[in-house]
Amino acid sequence: MESKITIFSVVDVIESLSGGTLLNGNxxxxxxxxxxxxxxxxxxxxxxxxxxQLIHWTILALDLQTPVAIRKITFLNQDGSxxxxxxADPTQLESDKLHxxxxxxxxxxxLVPGVEYRYRFELQMYEGKNCLMYVDTPALxxx
Amino acid sequence: xxxQLGIIVMVDVEAALKANTLKGNTYLFDNxxxxxxxxxxxxxxxxxxHGSSYIDGSQANEQxxxxxxxxxxxxxxxxxxSFLADKSKNSDLKALEDIKALADKITSTDTDEFTNxxxxxxxxxxxxxxxxxxxxxxxxxxxxxxxLGTSGQKIMDxxxxxxxxxxxxxxxxxxxxxxxxxxxGEAVDKKIIYPAAYGSPDMVTDGWxxxxxxxxxxxxxxxxxxxxxxxxxxxxxGVWTWIPVHMxxxxxxxxSNDQKKNxxxxxxxxxxxxxxx
Numbered sequence: 001m002e003s004k005i006t007i008f009s010v011v012d013v014i015e016s017l018s019g020g021t022l023l024n025g026n027x028x029x030x031x032x033x034x035x036x037x038x039x040x041x042x043x044x045x046x047x048x049x050x051x052x053q054l055i056h057w058t059i060l061a062l063d064l065q066t067p068v069a070i071r072k073i074t075f076l077n078q079d080g081s082x083x084x085x086x087x088a089d090p091t092q093l094e095s096d097k098l099h100x101x102x103x104x105x106x107x108x109x110x111l112v113p114g115v116e117y118r119y120r121f122e123l124q125m126y127e128g129k130n131c132l133m134y135v136d137t138p139a140l141x142x143x
Numbered sequence: 144x145x146x147q148l149g150i151i152v153m154v155d156v157e158a159a160l161k162a163n164t165l166k167g168n169t170y171l172f173d174n175x176x177x178x179x180x181x182x183x184x185x186x187x188x189x190x191x192x193h194g195s196s197y198i199d200g201s202q203a204n205e206q207x208x209x210x211x212x213x214x215x216x217x218x219x220x221x222x223x224x225s226f227l228a229d230k231s232k233n234s235d236l237k238a239l240e241d242i243k244a245l246a247d248k249i250t251s252t253d254t255d256e257f258t259n260x261x262x263x264x265x266x267x268x269x270x271x272x273x274x275x276x277x278x279x280x281x282x283x284x285x286x287x288x289x290x291l292g293t294s295g296q297k298i299m300d301x302x303x304x305x306x307x308x309x310x311x312x313x314x315x316x317x318x319x320x321x322x323x324x325x326x327x328g329e330a331v332d333k334k335i336i337y338p339a340a341y342g343s344p345d346m347v348t349d350g351w352x353x354x355x356x357x358x359x360x361x362x363x364x365x366x367x368x369x370x371x372x373x374x375x376x377x378x379x380x381g382v383w384t385w386i387p388v389h390m391x392x393x394x395x396x397x398x399s400n401d402q403k404k405n406x407x408x409x410x411x412x413x414x415x416x417x418x419x420x
Contacts, residue, residue, distance in 0.1 A: 066146070068146075073406065075416055076418070096178055096193070099204070101405070103405075111420075140415075140417070
């Protein structure tokens with residue numbers, strides 16, 4: 001069985017910043033899971049996986065001249081809450097070290113089959129008050 | 144794959160030709176200001192390039208540089224590259240129509256407007272003036288000249304209108320876009336960047352652009368030299384001719400190289416931090 005799954009995201013940075021949203025097709029998430037993952041090409045991607053598999057997130061800007069990086073990936077509680085706060089003042093965020101992060105990790109064994117473990121996918125585009133955008137909708141699900 | 148890095152080389156063509164140097168007449172910009180580029184908007188640009196490597200020292204992503212030269216007084220780069228050629232061709236077609244209309248008027252008119260030879264000459268003069276001035280371009284390596292474009296482009300002013308002028312007087316013209324003809328120097332000699340001209344279907348950059356991939360494994364500041372070709376419009380042997388003029392412009396890249404780390408653990412790879420359901 002494939003031991004690694006890549007979750008590949010493409011974002012239209014110009015459209016996202018213009019419209020102030022990652023929705024409306026501005027963010028597409030896809031994976032190469034050997035199982036039938038759900039909602040491919042949308043921010044509601046549910047990646048079907050198995051404990052012990054390595055998940056690796058990557059992102060690409062649709063217009064390669066525009067900057068975008070994954071700022072953070074935070075797994076949420078089942079009620080959608082999180083102990084990790086969203087930065088109150090995005091103008092304080094720096095972007096010049098974000099490219100050094102590798103977003104990958106191993107699926108833990110305690111995941112309950114059939115339960116969706118949603119995560120907050122935070123993106124940062126350059127710097128400034130509108131630089132931070134996120135979705136709470138993608139998830140991992142143990143088969 | 145990371146963000147593409149763009150370097151804009153904006154040349155005040157008229158001033159550079161007058162002073163015979165690009166120094167003080169070139170404005171360089173890039174999109175790496177946040178990464179620490181210095182000297183944006185001057186002729187001394189230091190582009191910051193952030194390399195990254197894995198813990199074993201291997202290069203983690205490739206940085207790609209793209210150079211785009213523009214002229215301050217040239218047509219806006221957002222116009223289709225055929226704008227000048229189309230306008231030149233259309234002016235010829237319009238002149239043919241005007242001559243046909245004049246012929247019709249002479250043969251069919253009831254008034255005596257075009258029965259007088261002087262009137263006809265006046266009208267012909269007006270038509271010939273509206274066709275603008277055709278130009279030629281001189282070869283880079285020899286004195287031979289040829290039509291510019293497929294049918295000989297004409298001189299256009301900065302507002303996009305064709306102009307007519309005598310050999311003594313050329314008003315504010317739209318200069319031809321500068322071209323990069325080579326990139327060389329320290330950064331190339333030391334095998335830090337690997338530049339080449341690439342063909343592209345892009346309507347903006349005339350189908351060719353210079354790009355380079357960067358070996359970020361050796362941090363430091365390196366100089367490189369761009370060979371830039373400008374065109375000077377002169378009256379020669381009875382035709383307006385664009386003569387190529389070669390100049391050099393130096394710029395720098397400043398490469399840093401940091402190690403990648405895992406975003407979840409800030410160290411090596413581990414289990415995903417998923418709250419227990």
